[in-house]
Amino acid sequence: MGDKSKKYDPLGTTMSLGDHLEDLRRRLMYARAGGVVGAVIGFCFGRKIIGFIEIPYIDAMGEGAQLQTLAPADGFVSYVKIAFVTGLIISSPWVFYHIWMFVAAGLYQHERKYVYLAAPFSAALFVCGALFFIVVVAPITLGFLVKFNERMLGVSSRFTFQKYISFVTHLMLVFGVAFQTPTAIFFLNRTGLVSLRALTGSRKYVVLAVFVVAAMVTPPDVVSQVTLAVPLYLLFELGILLSYLAGRKKKKAAP
Numbered sequence: 001m002g003d004k005s006k007k008y009d010p011l012g013t014t015m016s017l018g019d020h021l022e023d024l025r026r027r028l029m030y031a032r033a034g035g036v037v038g039a040v041i042g043f044c045f046g047r048k049i050i051g052f053i054e055i056p057y058i059d060a061m062g063e064g065a066q067l068q069t070l071a072p073a074d075g076f077v078s079y080v081k082i083a084f085v086t087g088l089i090i091s092s093p094w095v096f097y098h099i100w101m102f103v104a105a106g107l108y109q110h111e112r113k114y115v116y117l118a119a120p121f122s123a124a125l126f127v128c129g130a131l132f133f134i135v136v137v138a139p140i141t142l143g144f145l146v147k148f149n150e151r152m153l154g155v156s157s158r159f160t161f162q163k164y165i166s167f168v169t170h171l172m173l174v175f176g177v178a179f180q181t182p183t184a185i186f187f188l189n190r191t192g193l194v195s196l197r198a199l200t201g202s203r204k205y206v207v208l209a210v211f212v213v214a215a216m217v218t219p220p221d222v223v224s225q226v227t228l229a230v231p232l233y234l235l236f237e238l239g240i241l242l243s244y245l246a247g248r249k250k251k252k253a254a255p
Helices: 002-008 017-044 048-051 053-061 072-088 094-102 109-153 159-177 181-192 196-201 201-215 222-254
Strands: none
Touching: 002 094, 017 048, 017 072, 017 094, 048 053, 048 072, 053 109, 072 094, 072 109, 072 159, 072 222, 094 109, 109 159, 109 181, 181 196, 181 222, 196 222, 201 222
């Protein structure tokens, strides 16, 4: 029985279901602790962070524009939300490390090298996705919505602090997760779960899928949907390109 186990587990480290669940619990606990530390940092620098994420609003509304609250606790609740989202972004390298280490526990040794590449790449893409929304997408989306309200509806835009923070933080996380696409594609391909031919052959379905996903996770305006769907598809193509280059490199290295 011992020889048979080693045949299917070259490392001799077969884990039971209970071991996997315990490892998951431990990894989640570590990731949560990192998120709490990041949230404390976010809470300490919350005012500066608010100033940064208010830039798209000021660009859309003009200098002197100021968000407002309608209930006594709205400002505090939104501040805490900002702290936690900031904490998640700050601690993303630590969080993704533990997520991928949990995945690595179920892989063979020759597959684990891809995990060590995926962990830092995932964290970098998550941060890039969140910043991409604030720097690129949010000004375009807010500008469109404000002008639509004024020119098409004849109404002025007066956003509350709570609604604006919810809008921004939600889409920061959405874009951060969406930017994981190249990592997921590369990992699935290099571990043999999805072939390069299957990926290239699914392009027309992916185009439809990204627009459906974008419509589900963004506000009901075409600008937000397109500004997520287009990068999402380009990231899918990036994942294919990385998989192709890695496969080509492996063929050249083979004797």
